[in-house]
Amino acid sequence: MTVTGEENELGTDPLEPPLMAPLRRDLTWQQVQSMSQSVAYRDDPMLRRIRVTAAIRRGTRMTKMLSAAQVAGHLGGWLPYGFCYRASDLAHLREPGELALLRTDGAADSQVTFALRWRATDPLDYEIPGEPAHPGLAALPAHSRIGAMVLGTGFTPSADDLIPEYVTAGFADLPMPANAQLLAHVPGGDEVVLYTYQPEQHGWLRLAGPRWRSLLSEIPGGSPDREYVPCTAAGSARLVGRIDDKEYEAVADPPGEFRVRALTRAARYPVQTLSRRAEQARWRGISCWVLQRDETWARLRLLRPEVDGINTTGARCYERGVYEAWAPIDELTDHHIADIAYQM
Structure with a gap:
């Protein structure tokens, strides 16, 4: 087996096993990359065997590219959710313009690209955005989605790279692990740690020094001089x-x-x-996470986005693959607390 990418020290980390492919004369890296970009190879056994080598272990570093507005959301209490990547699969991408193409809000015009990085609590929390877990994602029409289309091969759309992508299981919010980081990628390839998460204080500790205070000014509502930012929103x-x-x-x-x-x-x-504990319910027959609720209304996120479910609920796309709607609380069925147990 041969690593399909640059050899680097990250490939020796047992928590971040490298993506592997059986390259040979009749199966070059260029052919594998081309297969990853073609819907005709969604069910190809060879491509699936390659994709499964990009495994997530307990402790694997995960990354989600963010806009400045999304950084503000996480500072306020948002949790990791939606599309994300293993940090090791992005190690060769250093410039903000390259990384901005992986943002989930559909924009890629910033001189600075922000990111959330955390360690996986368990592989159970992550799925491949394609069959069998998410058969409807690749069929979503352009008018109902934000960001790049989902190919269904398990790889992100790219003309040059072979990058396996993931989604949080059922597009769930995941509890924020200790020492998660909010980062900025700046021109020249520097990576700047802006904040680190302190779970006991339920907030973010600023690490960026005076040289990088201008980056904090780009965050809506951010204060460059504030050393500690408490989360104000309750996690779902x-x-x-x-x-x-x-x-x-x-x-x-x-x-x-x-x-x-x-x-x-x-x-x-x-x-x-x-x-992991969270609320689930069904609305109009569609399975959803309950993100917020009061006595009258509930904010819902679809577990398995597909065309019929989106049309049935009228859910709106807020970022790539994430579809949410508001529903009357008395119309919810099978409303319950879900406990997803981890193997210790």
Whole structure:
């Protein structure tokens, strides 16, 4: 097996296994890249075998490209969701113009590209945006989507690169792991860490020094001089763990630490079980996450976007692959709390 890309030290990390392809005289890298861009190869066994080598492990670094407005959303409390990539698969892309093509808001005209980077809590949280998990994504018409089309091959649209793409499972919000980072990629290839997430304080600690304060000024509502930014929005998903017979809110610090969320370090005991908890419901027969609700209305996100479900719910596309709608709370059926258990 041969690595289909630049050899680098990231390929030796067991948490970030490299994308592999059996290159030979009659199957060159250029042919594999061309196959990844063709809908005719969605079900090709060879391409699927190549794609499955891009595995996610507990602790794999994941990246989502952001606009400045999306950075502001995460500073306020947004969680990781939607399309994302393994950081190792983007290591060869350094300039903001290259990385901006992977943004989910459909824009790619910024001189600076922002990103959210975090470590995966569990492979269970990620899916390939194609069959069998998401058979309807590739069939979405251009007028109902934002950003690049979904090819259904498991690779992002690109004329030059072979980049496997992922979505959070069912387009779910994922609880933010400890030490997640908000980054900026600037001309010349520099990567600047702007903030790091502190779960016990439920907020972001500024790391950018005076040289990079101008980057913070690009974030709507951002203050270059503010050292700590608390999250003001309540997350729609959280981690829960158990110790003996008691349940606690939990914090993930992958790959190896899963603990009780507590302000004092002495009380951060390791949990014995771990699960992701969120609300689900069906509206007009379509499965959705319940992101917000009050006594009258609920904000919903489709788990499996496809044409009929979007038409039935009137859901609107907010970014690539993410379709949301508001629904009367009394029209929801099968409204329940879902617990997705992780193997510890």
